[in-house]
Amino acid sequence: MNEFLQQVVNGIAWGSLYALIALGYTMVYGVLRLINFAHGDVYMIGAMVAYYAARALLAPGTASAPAFFALLALSMAACGLLGFLIERLAYRPLRRSPKFTALITAIGVSLLLENGGQLFFGPDPKFFPQLIESREISPGSGIVITNVQLLILGVSLTLMLGLQFLVFRTRVGTALxxxxxxxxxxxxxGIDVDRMISLTFVLGSMLAGAAGVLVGLSNPKIEPLMGIMPGLKAFVAAVVGGIGNIPGAMAGGLLMGLSEVLVVGYVSSTYRDAIAFVILIVVLLVRPSGLFGTSLEEKV
Amino acid sequence: MSGASPQAAGGGALLEVAGLRVRYGVIEALHGVDLVVRRGEIVTVIGANGAGKTTLLKAISGLVPAAGGSIRHHGEQGTAELGRLRPHEIVARGVGHAPEGRRIFQNLTVRENLGLGAYLRRDRAAIESELAEILTLFPRLQERFAQNAGTLSGGEQQMLAMARALMSRPSLLLLDEPSLGLAPKLVRAIFGVIRTIRSRGTTLLLVEQNARLALEAADRAYVLETGSVALSGTASELASDPRVQRVYLGGDA
Structure with a gap:
């Protein structure tokens, strides 16, 4: 039982990262009906920005919370800018083109970031600096939580609550x-639609950037293709939750993380990636619009 | 309340549409439409389905591009060619548009829909008093205030669409088929509200298939046939025109 709880704790921490990435997919789909396949690569850029900034700005071996939060903010800002540019340069010129054109372009942007990343950062893995020294915290009954897991959970929850507040409680969110x-x-x-679309890309990319930094804390090996699988799983999370639905993306992300960790723990690590797609197929068979989705009416 | 109003005759032009052409791909939907709306008037555009009425309103509010001609708006900020502006900039000039088919945001509450109507306004106190005033015009919306707009009936949705357009406090309101699909009693109510809106100082350009009621409410009217203005004149002239009577009023007027 304790082992199970331990797995659940790990799964939730892991899933909150998927949730952060999934939000970007779902928000962009919400305003543009576009799957932004480059989104997983924005997450990779988030990790890279933090890595290079830490190397340039911090003395080796420095581990401090303020440094971590500064890098987090920097990565989020850089990814927000990247998202803004991707929309402006790649998608906006295609606003009146067939949806398929934009979709192919999204795949193109993704390939550009992956291969550009290999060119600029080098294809070899890099080791993310230990910004936070990992310590084990035991809340009793044999479960072990690390301070890094708590930090990941805390930061993702704060960001998700912030997004939830922005979208559902503010004037800009109502416009979105x-x-x-x-x-x-x-x-x-009187809403400037183009500006709202830009804002969506900026917000979604900032969350992906944050996920990139957070993942560096727990899985320090980063490389230019690291965004492909998490990007795909976060996309699955968004679809499972009901694409276009913000709480759905959060729930879908947690489900992805939990199922992955539980499959690795109780079945076999061979299936760690397969489980996401099994869930996808089952959910699409039972509830085609996703767990939280409402059936989409075709707009005339 | 009769259609004629004291301001109607003397007001200066608020909107001048000249030689307006709109194309959807290779098909031309409007072939050079001329139309004038003066300050304080209710002007109606009547015509059959597919005559180009909705396209005309969409071109004025910037939702479809003009392929030729001009749309000049003489607003508080001076005169502008609306064809060069984007839809949100046209709203900012005081041109409101309650589109056909209501187009309310069904995923938002009634309150949020109304709030978006006032999206460009920052004067919170004025918005609140405006809201209170508009809710007295549409008491049903008051009862449904916190509800999701998707749960409203067709008539309530139409009222919400009009109320939402009014929240921007437009000097010119474009109304597209406000009576479409409503029960006769509600249609009467909607036309009552249209007159009230004008008496509060808003100029209206009203597109309608219900020609009888539209001509009753309007000062002047245009008949649109397959993308061109076939007839125009004061509403009472057109109401007594034999051709209008035969085609649009069912011949028994």
Whole structure:
């Protein structure tokens, strides 16, 4: 039983990272009906930015919470800018083109970031600096939680609550939800739709950047192709939760993390990636619009 | 309340559409439409399905690009060619548009829908008093205030669409088929509200298939046929025109 609880704890910490990435997929889909396949690579850039910034700015062996938060902010800002540029340069010129064109472009941007990353950063793995010294905390009953896991959970939860507040409690968030329902009608309210789309990319990419830094704390081996599998799983998480639905992406992310950790723990690590797609297939068979999704009416 | 109003005759032009052409791909939907709306008027555009009425309103609010001609708006900030502006900039000039088919945000509450109507306004106190005033025009919305707009009936959705457009406090309101699909009693109510809106100082450009009620409410009217203005004049002139009576009023007027 304790072992199971331990796995659940690990799964939730891991899943919160998927949730952070999944939010970007789901938000962009919400406003543009586009799967931004480059999103997983933005997460990789987030890790790389923090890695190079730490090397340039910190003395080797420095481990401090302020340094971690500074790097987190820097990576988020850099990824926000990257997301802004991706939308502006790659997707906006295609706003009136068929959806398929934008989708192919998304795959192109993804390949550009992956191969560009190999060119600039080198294909060899790098070791993310130990910004936080890992310590074990035992809340009793034999479960072990590390301070790094707590930090990952705390930061992701804070970011997700912040996003939830922004989207559901503020004027800008209401405008975002209006754009996701109908961009044309939103423009009749005086909403600058292009700006809202930019904002969506910036916010989603910032969350992916944060996930990139957080993952560096627990899995310090980073390389330019590290975004492919987590990106795919976060996409699955967004679809399982109901694409376009923000709470759904969070739940889907946690489900991905939990199932992965439990499969590794109780079945075999061979299936750690397969389980995501098994869940995807089952959910799509039972609830095609996802766990939290409402059936999409075709808009005329 | 009759259609005629004291301001109607003397007001200066608020909107001047000249030679407006709109194309959807290779098909031209409007072939050079001329139309003027003066300050304080209710102007109606009547015509059959597919005559180009909705396209005309969409071109004015920037949702579809003009392929030719001009749309000049003489607003508080001076005169502008609306064809060069994006939809949100046109709203900022005081042109509101309640689109066909209501197009309310069904994923948002009634309160949020109304709040978005006032998206560009920052004067919180004025917005609150405006909201209170608009809710007295549409008491049903008050009862449904915290509900999701998707749960409203068709008539309530239409009222929400109009109320939302009013929240921007437009000087010119474009109304697209406000009576579409509503029960006769509600249609009467909607036209009552249209007159009230004008009496509060808003100019209206009203697109309608219900020609009888539209002509009753309007000062002047245009008949649109397959993308061109076939007839225009004061509403009472057109209401007594034999051709209009035969085609649009069912011949028994």
């Amino acid at each position: 939800r209006a754009v996701s329902y109908s961009a044309e009608t939103a423009s009749l309210m």
